[in-house]
Structure formats: C-alpha cells, structure tokens
Amino acid sequence: MEKTLYTVIVFSENRPGLLNQVSIIFSRRQLNIESLTVSASSIEGVHKFTITVYTDEEEIDKVVKQIEKRIDVLKAYYYTDDEVIYQEVALYKVDTESILESDEIEQLVRKYNARFLEITRTFSVIEMTGHTDEIKELYYALDKFGVKQYVRSGRIAITKSTSELLSKFLSDREEEAKG
Amino acid sequence: MSQSQISGSQALMRAFLAEGVETIFGYPGGAIMPVYDALYDFHDKMRHILVRHEQGAVHAAQGYSRVTGKTGVVIATSGPGATNVITGVADAMIDSTPMVVVCGQVVASLLATDAFQETDVVGITQPITKWSYQIRSAAEIPWAVARAFYIAREGRPGPVVLDLTKNAQIELMNFHYEPCTFIRSFIPTPPIDEQVVSDAAALINQAKKPFALVGQGVILGNAENELLAMLEKAQIPAAWTLLGLSAMPTDHPLNKGMLGMHGNYGCNIKTNECDVLIAIGMRFDDRVTSKLATYAKQAKIIHFDIDIAEINKNVKADVAVLGNSKETIAAVTKQLQPARHDEWISSFDSYAKIEYDEVIKEEIDPSTPDIKMGEVISKVSEATGHKAICVTDVGQNQMMGARYFRFSQTRSMVTSGGLGTMGFGLPAAIGAKIGAPHRTVCLFCGDGGIQMTIQELGTILQENIGVKIIVLNNHFLGMVRQWQEMFFDERYSFTNMKNPDFVAVAKAYGINGKCVSTHEELDHAIAEMVSNDDAYLLEVRIEPKGMVLPMVPAGADITDVRLK
Ligand SMILES: Cc1ncc(C[n+]2csc(CCOP(=O)(O)OP(=O)(O)O)c2C)c(N)n1
Numbered sequence: 001m002e003k004t005l006y007t008v009i010v011f012s013e014n015r016p017g018l019l020n021q022v023s024i025i026f027s028r029r030q031l032n033i034e035s036l037t038v039s040a041s042s043i044e045g046v047h048k049f050t051i052t053v054y055t056d057e058e059e060i061d062k063v064v065k066q067i068e069k070r071i072d073v074l075k076a077y078y079y080t081d082d083e084v085i086y087q088e089v090a091l092y093k094v095d096t097e098s099i100l101e102s103d104e105i106e107q108l109v110r111k112y113n114a115r116f117l118e119i120t121r122t123f124s125v126i127e128m129t130g131h132t133d134e135i136k137e138l139y140y141a142l143d144k145f146g147v148k149q150y151v152r153s154g155r156i157a158i159t160k161s162t163s164e165l166l167s168k169f170l171s172d173r174e175e176e177a178k179g
Numbered sequence: 180m181s182q183s184q185i186s187g188s189q190a191l192m193r194a195f196l197a198e199g200v201e202t203i204f205g206y207p208g209g210a211i212m213p214v215y216d217a218l219y220d221f222h223d224k225m226r227h228i229l230v231r232h233e234q235g236a237v238h239a240a241q242g243y244s245r246v247t248g249k250t251g252v253v254i255a256t257s258g259p260g261a262t263n264v265i266t267g268v269a270d271a272m273i274d275s276t277p278m279v280v281v282c283g284q285v286v287a288s289l290l291a292t293d294a295f296q297e298t299d300v301v302g303i304t305q306p307i308t309k310w311s312y313q314i315r316s317a318a319e320i321p322w323a324v325a326r327a328f329y330i331a332r333e334g335r336p337g338p339v340v341l342d343l344t345k346n347a348q349i350e351l352m353n354f355h356y357e358p359c360t361f362i363r364s365f366i367p368t369p370p371i372d373e374q375v376v377s378d379a380a381a382l383i384n385q386a387k388k389p390f391a392l393v394g395q396g397v398i399l400g401n402a403e404n405e406l407l408a409m410l411e412k413a414q415i416p417a418a419w420t421l422l423g424l425s426a427m428p429t430d431h432p433l434n435k436g437m438l439g440m441h442g443n444y445g446c447n448i449k450t451n452e453c454d455v456l457i458a459i460g461m462r463f464d465d466r467v468t469s470k471l472a473t474y475a476k477q478a479k480i481i482h483f484d485i486d487i488a489e490i491n492k493n494v495k496a497d498v499a500v501l502g503n504s505k506e507t508i509a510a511v512t513k514q515l516q517p518a519r520h521d522e523w524i525s526s527f528d529s530y531a532k533i534e535y536d537e538v539i540k541e542e543i544d545p546s547t548p549d550i551k552m553g554e555v556i557s558k559v560s561e562a563t564g565h566k567a568i569c570v571t572d573v574g575q576n577q578m579m580g581a582r583y584f585r586f587s588q589t590r591s592m593v594t595s596g597g598l599g600t601m602g603f604g605l606p607a608a609i610g611a612k613i614g615a616p617h618r619t620v621c622l623f624c625g626d627g628g629i630q631m632t633i634q635e636l637g638t639i640l641q642e643n644i645g646v647k648i649i650v651l652n653n654h655f656l657g658m659v660r661q662w663q664e665m666f667f668d669e670r671y672s673f674t675n676m677k678n679p680d681f682v683a684v685a686k687a688y689g690i691n692g693k694c695v696s697t698h699e700e701l702d703h704a705i706a707e708m709v710s711n712d713d714a715y716l717l718e719v720r721i722e723p724k725g726m727v728l729p730m731v732p733a734g735a736d737i738t739d740v741r742l743k
Contacts, residue, residue: 012364017301017302017305021306068488069487069488071309071310071362072310170363173363174363
C-alpha cells in the first residue's frame with residue numbers, strides 16, 4: 001500500500017510516562033517516527049504530541065486507536081498534509097566571515113524568508129521556519145559556504161477545521177461528569 | 180499527629196474493603212512489609228492466600244476473577260517480587276481479566292539509584308497493563324486505588340499495576356475514600372449507535388446462512404441470556420472461541436462447537452460458507468482465523484465489541500456494533516424477525532458425523548489398551564455431571580479440555596488463551612476453587628506444565644483447597660512433540676521428559692492421589708476423586724504420542740482441516 005506522511009496529534013493528561021506509552025505503540029509496529037514535538041497545549045493541564053510518520057491509512061488508523069486506548073490519553077487524531085497547517089523551525093550556523101565576503105548569504109536569507117538570529121564576530125546563526133523541503137533547500141544552498149551546525153525541529157501543526165475537536169470533547173465530558 | 184490519621188498501608192486496606200475485596204493473593208518482602216503489617220489487623224475481613232511464587236498469585240487471581248467476575252487482587256514486593264508477576268499480568272492483559280496488582284517499591288528518595296530490589300516496574304508494565312502508576316506519597320493512595328479498580332473493571336477489563344513506594348506505605352494521612360466513577364480521558368463503554376443497531380439487525384434479518392462466533396466478551400458482559408435469546412429468536416447456529424466456551428451449554432442445539440486451530444470441523448468449514456458472520460466479543464485471533472486473506476471473504480461481517488481498537492484490527496467489519504454486549508445484543512435482538520434456518524443449521528451435522536467417526540469416537544472410547552486424553556477429560560466431565568469448572572494448563576491438555584469437557588453453566592472454563600502460559604493451570608485452579616468453593620474444580624495439565632508452578636501444591640496444603648488435579652502424563656511436552664511429528668520430520672528435539680513420581684510429590688504435600696494406566700483403573704480413580712471435596716491428584720499415564728485433531732496448520736486456510 002502507498003505510504004503517506006501522516007501527522008498524528010495526541011492530547012493527553014499531563015502525567016509522567018506518557019511519551020513512553022505513545023512511542024512504544026509505534027516501535028512495536030516498527031514504525032519510524034519522523035519527527036516528534038511534545039509541549040503543553042493551549043488548554044491548561046493538557047499535553048500535546050505532534051508526531052509525523054510514514055505509513056498507510058490502515059495502519060495509522062490502528063495506531064491512533066491504540067494510542068487513544070491508553071487511559072490518560074484524551075484524544076488522538078491523524079491528518080494528511082492537506083488537512084493541516086504545519087511548520088518546522090531550523091537553525092543554521094555559518095562563519096560570519098563568509099557572510100561578509102559576499103552578499104550571497106544575505107540574498108538567500110531574504111529569498112527563503114529566513115532571518116539572522118545572532119551575529120557574532122566569529123559565527124552567525126540563521127533561523128528559518130517552513131516545510132522540510134524548503135528548510136533542506138536552504139541548508140544545501142548555505143552549505144556551499146560551509147554550515148558549521150544545522151538543526152531542524154519536529155513538526156508543529158494545527159488543523160484547518162474551524163471547530164477545535166478537543167474543546168468539544170472536553171466540554172462533552174464535563175457534561176457527562178455532571179451526569 | 181492528629182488522631183484520625185492512618186498510615187498509607189492502613190489506607191490501602193480500607194480502600195480494598197471499600198472496593199469489596201474479599202480475597203488477596205500475595206507474597207511478602209522488604210518493600211511491602213508495612214502493607215503486610217497492616218494486613219495483620221485486617222485478616223478477619225479479607226482472606227489472604229500465601230502462594231509459593233508470585234506468578235502463582237497472579238494466575239490464582241485470574242482463576243478467581245474468571246469464575247466470579249470480580250477483580251482479582253495481588254500483592255507482591257519490589258524487584259524480584261514484581262518481576263515474578265509479569266507473566267501473569269501479560270496473561271491477564273491479553274485475556275481481558277480485571278486485576279489490581281500492588282507491588283512494593285523502594286522509598287521514593289532512593290528511586291533511580293539502583294537501590295536494593297529496585298526495578299522500574301512502571302516502565303516494564305506499561306505495555307502489558309491498562310494502567311500502571313507509581314504512588315509516591317500516602318496521600319495519593321485512595322485516589323490511585325479507586326482509579327485502579329475502576330480502570331481494571333470498566334469497559335474491556337484488564338490488569339492495573341500500582342507501584343507503591345515504601346515511604347507511601349508508612350506515611351500518615353487523612354483517609355477519605357471516594358470510589359472512582361469517571362475519568363475524563365477514559366470512555367470505557369462506547370455509546371450505542373441506533374443506526375448501527377438497525378443495520379446489524381437488517382443484515383441478520385436478510386441472512387440465509389447466519390453464523391455467530393462467540394467470544395469471552397459475552398461472559399465479561401454477563402450477556403449469556405441475551406445471547407441465547409438472540410440465537411434462538413433468529414435461529415442462528417453458534418461457535419465458540421476458546422475463551423467463549425461455557426457461555427452457552429454444550430448440548431444446546433444451536434451450539435455447534437469450537438472454532439480455530441483445534442476447533443470443530445464444521446465450525447471452521449462453515450465460517451467460509453455463511454453469508455452473515457456475527458462476531459460477538461471476540462477479536463479474530465490468528466488461532467481462530469488462520470489465514471486472513473481467505474477468511475470468511477464471502478460473508479458480510481458484523482462485529483460486536485466494547486473495544487473500538489478491535490474493530491478492523493484483523494478482519495474488516497461491514498457493521499461494527501460498539502458497546503456493552505449485554506445492551507448491544509439485546510438492542511439488535513429487539514429488531515430481529517423470528518426466523519428459521521433449518522437446512523443451514525442441519526448442514527453442520529454431516530461434518531460433525533465425520534469428525535465423530537474419524538476423531539472423537541476413538542479419542543473418548545479407545546479400542547486400544549492405552550488411555551487417551553480425550554477419554555480422561557470426557558470421563559471426568561461425565562463424573563461431575565458436566566457441572567464442574569474446567570481449568571487447563573497449556574498444550575494438548577488444554578485443547579483436549581476445550582474439546583471434550585462439557586459445560587452446563589457459564590464461567591466454567593478457565594484457561595490461558597491469548598498468552599498460552601504454561602504453569603497457569605495449577606494456581607488458576609486454586610483461585611477458581613476459592614472463588615467458587617461450592618463447585619467442583621477440575622484441572623487438566625500436562626507433565627510439563629504442572630512442573631512450572633508445582634510449588635503451589637504448598638498453597639493447597641496450607642489453605643486446604645479442594646482442587647482435582649489431573650496430570651495427563653505422556654512423558655512429553657506433548658503439543659511441541661505433536662508439531663515436531665507433523666512439521667519437523669519427527670525430530671523430537673528436547674521434548675521427552677523424565678518425571679518425578681507425581682503422586683508421591685502430592686503425598687508430600689498431604690494431597691491424596693493415584694496413578695493409573697488402564698481404562699478400568701481410570702474409572703475407579705475418577706470415582707474416588709469426585710467422591711468428596713478434598714484435593715486430589717490423579718496422574719494418568721496416557722499414550723505417549725497422542726495427537727490433538729482435527730488441526731488447521733498455522734497459517735493455512737481455515738478450511739484446511741486435517742483429520743489425521
Ligand atoms: C511458559 C511456556 N513455555 C513454553 C511454552 C511452549 N509450549 C506450548 S505447549 C508446550 C508443551 C506442553 O507440554 P505438557 O505440559 O506436557 O502438556 P501436553 O501438551 O503434553 O498436554 C510447550 C512447551 C508455553 N506455552 N509456555
């Protein structure tokens with residue numbers, strides 16, 4: 001079956017050990033996690049995992065059901081790229097000297113909508129947000145001048161749907177709790 | 180210190196009482212001693228069974244839970260005590276058995292220092308539990324215990340592990356207990372969808388050849404009566420998974436037998452002939468389906484389950500009826516038209532006859548001097564009026580127990596299905612007898628399996644538990660030998676066994692017994708065994724190279740049934 005990059009978004013209670021519980025569901029199926037971002041969500045006490053993984057729809061459906069089955073997981077969803085707005089952030093370290101030698105780096109920074117985060121006498125750090133391929137493109141372009149360090153974050157994503165699914169879930173559950 | 184304060188250990192006892200715990204299976208040790216000290220004051224309110232190995236405690240709790248429907252409770256110490264419960268916890272997880280296991284843990288300040296008898300119990304048990312939680316302070320105990328019982332019991336049941344640090348057992352706290360009735364992140368029973376109920380009923384109503392596959396979900400949902408009503412109203416023949424056995428009486432005319440690798444001939448053949456396959460509380464395990472690519476492809480599939488993660492996991496459902504089986508079955512039945520499928524139902528008969536003539540007849544009434552497993556099981560079942568609880572270990576004894584024991588009431592089959600844990604039988608039988616003291620409990624085990632947990636004879640001695648232990652001694656790891664014969668050119672690599680005198684071993688534990696090797700001796704010994712309620716060990720020297728048949732080889736089409 002065709003493999004697609006899926007974005008899995010998991011909302012959980014903020015309890016220790018959840019990252020392990022979520023990640024073993026992927027590893028048991030020998031699914032390689034492409035990227036993983038974990039942070040507090042906009043709702044207090046709720047943690048959010050954004051995970052990307054290449055697989056097929058049948059498998060991702062099972063994975064997400066298994067994740068949701070964990071007691072402290074509130075909700076888990078999966079999306080294809082056209083259903084979410086997503087970004088990654090990357091940092092590139094280059095010698096300041098190579099910036100001064102020509103204006104090519106500056107042009108690249110402008111072209112890719114990147115920016116200088118820090119410029120010191122010896123090195124400079126460029127920051128870019130975007131999609132993986134653009135970020136990689138910039139890397140290859142900059143590397144002609146020698147990239148000393150390069151780091152790319154995991155994906156963060158928000159859905160295109162107008163209503164926030166988790167808020168609805170939480171308010172429904174609140175109603176049920178009242179009986 | 181205020182007068183009303185109690186220790187964490189006492190809080191644990193009070194929480195157990197609040198949850199209706201009557202029986203605890205356990206084994207003490209350093210990191211759980213404060214809990215045992217508290218138990219000393221509660222011994223008249225809760226019965227503690229001192230097992231001989233922590234694995235035994237878990238299997239006993241499973242046996243207890245299977246026959247009573249209650250949540251099994253286990254206490255063990257940290258480190259080796261905790262790692263010894265792992266096999267049983269994994270077994271309870273895959274077989275959906277509700278259980279709460281409390282393990283001691285080093286004091287919180289020593290965590291992650293490789294302290295004496297420290298193990299990362301939560302880390303180890305997370306993948307094999309519904310929930311696993313470390314309690315680091317006494318104040319958390321009521322909350323965590325209430326949650327543990329709620330999670331273990333509700334929805335699809337399963338094991339919960341509480342890792343209780345020693346300081347939490349000792350610290351003082353103000354006790355206030357509130358049972359858990361709601362966890363916002365956990366929806367144990369999905370709501371019933373009326374549309375789906377109508378769709379399922381419509382499918383069944385227009386079926387010409389409906390076939391019900393029944394799993395443990397019916398027993399766990401206490402839905403035996405609802406199931407029977409549904410099957411009878413629409414005249415649907417039914418077959419059973421290993422864990423679904425006993426949900427309906429063996430001799431009910433719609434009960435067509437067991438599914439799967441060693442199931443009944445007709446049940447497997449008919450799976451690929453029915454037009455609507457109604458799976459109820461079962462999970463299409465590979466031992467039931469064999470090759471998925473050719474499994475029931477002609478049929479519309481209705482899948483009743485409480486666990487949404489089971490839907491489309493192995494077999495795609497045309498209609499998925501989510502919810503508690505008691506409610507979903509009743510809801511669908513309401514919309515069923517009374518129907519008859521006489522011809523379809525009687526089409527099972529010719530297969531039953533072939534199986535009887537080619538396999539069963541000789542197995543239960545052998546023409547040769549050697550005793551056969553099926554014969555023993557069938558005779559023991561008969562001697563108990565088919566009213567006993569059948570507990571098995573794993574291997575040929577298990578499949579034969581499932582095939583030849585007959586059931587007249589529910590919750591009468593206790594076996595390790597999903598994990599196939601050798602050593603399960605003896606402790607599970609102990610737990611079953613404790614849970615159902617007025618019923619006869621018959622354990623069938625191999626000479627291999629009994630030796631995995633044979634130390635539990637000590638538990639029988641100490642607690643005076645009247646289980647009937649039938650050791651089917653073929654001097655082989657029989658099931659593995661069978662596979663070697665069929666699939667490995669009869670190369671019997673390390674499967675023959677030199678065994679102790681089992682009757683003498685039993686005697687050493689004060690258990691009466693006999694060893695028999697002829698059909699007549701067998702009859703007499705069974706009569707003696709069931710003549711009272713005492714423990715008894717019956718060692719039966721059976722034919723060394725018996726085979727469990729029919730058999731569908733692993734990975735073959737489910738219709739590829741071998742009768743020889
Ligand atoms: C703990 C464990 N180890 C190994 C096995 C593999 N196994 C399955 S059946 C079997 C043979 C069982 O032999 P015995 O207990 O003598 O029973 P029999 O098959 O002869 O009835 C073995 C070794 C298992 N199921 N469980």
